[in-house]
Amino acid sequence: RITASYDLCRAVDMDGEDYKQHRRSKASKVPSVPPHLAFKYTSHVREDHCQPIFGVSFNEFFPANHDPLFATVGSNRVTVYRCLPGGDIDTLQGYEDPDDKENFYTCCWSYDKETKDSLVLASGARGIIRVINTSTHGCVRSLSGHGNSVNDLRIHPSDVAILLSSGKDHALRLWNVKTGVCVAILGGVDGHRDEVLSGDFDIQGQLVFSCGMDHALKMWSLETPSLKRGLLESHSYDEATTERSFPTTVVHIPQFSTRSVHRNYVDCVRWLGELVLSKSCENTIVLWKPGSVSKSLVDLSLTDSNMYATVLHQFDMQNCDIWFLRFCLDFKMQMLACGNQCGRIFVWDLAVDEPSLSKHVQLCHPKCESAVRHVGFSRCGSILISVCDNGTIWRWDRKLS
Secondary structure (H helix, E strand, O other): OHHHHHHHHHHHHOOHHHHHHHHHHHHHOOOOOOHHHOEEEEEEEEOOOOOOEEEEEEOOOOOOOOOOEEEEEEOOEEEEEEEOOOOOEEEEEEEEOOOOOOOEEEEEEEEOOOOOOEEEEEEEOOOOEEEEEOOOOEEEEEEOOOOOOEEEEEEOOOOOOEEEEEEOOOOEEEEEOOOOEEEEEEOOOOOOOOOEEEEEEOOOOOEEEEEEOOOOEEEEEOOOHHHHHHHHHOOOOOHHHOOOOOOOEEEOOOOEEEOOOOOOOEEEEEEEOOEEEEEEOOOEEEEEEEOOOOOOHHHOOOOOOOOOEEEEEEEEOOOOOOOOOOOEEOOOOOEEEEEOOOOOEEEEEOOOOOHHHOOEEEEOOOOOOOOEEEEEEOOOOOEEEEEEOOOEEEEEEEOOO
16 A cells, blocks of 8 residues: 555656656566457356356367357257357257256267268266257267266367267267267276266377376277277178177286376366376366377386476366366467366466466356356357356357457
């Protein structure tokens, strides 16, 4: 208070030009927000079931000259929306599971290479993965195999027919969406000891990272001869023309495993180049690297006596100590976003030379007070969608410079 009064007295003694210069110099000291983080609230809608919406995913395969499409999952419904140029959210399609007890937790997008039709893949409490064709308006395939609920779905970065699912049965599965076969099961002897909550492909599709309730993070290689052969053969397998079932590969041993990064449930993991971002119920997202900074990922082995994780940075938040609040990266991996249990969204700038230089902004709205379960960026990064526990969907648009 004394400092503020002193500055005011000094300003009164200045003439007009000196006062303006003084105010400009003070304003220049205020940290500027990077332009690509300058989001503002535009609109929100509420789904009539008023149940938690656990997942949101933009269709990154849709032509860039069209309005962005995204899908949400909550209760036993999958809903497809369109982002209109004026800032509104338009409902396009809705799908309701035949089982009223179904509760979808996750969704992602793919497409049919032959017909070019967009596909929404969704799964949840029942452990059945629904493949929904948005052009024919119906479920074209159901994938069953997990012994319990499915918590996360990710599509392969270069092969849109290959799907990764993370399940409550302590395992991950690789599927071919086109032929409907289970290509591989990642889990077993040295796999997860509790629910697998999240998984992700690296940018080349050669490695998979997973995390779960056992506090562990594990890296699996897809470059073994048996897995490479299985992924290749899964495209040509036809159940109608053969009497033998598809030979699913079982991988018991990951290439890397650690429990030293987090001390609680690890509910989200994503690759960032050769680095890893992971989150637990500890009010922080951790940026780290398997092994030492200088060691290549391909050289890691579970038999190494010096196996450890190198923590590089922590992105701190507030009021984010409940589990299953998941973060996301934009398509160019230049922004990181995560919501908390009070309705706020934290957005960090990753387009910096050092993680410690990263700035962040907080997005909030007086009517948004429910837990933000998931967030998603449009492909161009100009739209951010968040979904909440009270069945609401919030749209934030980047401000025009």
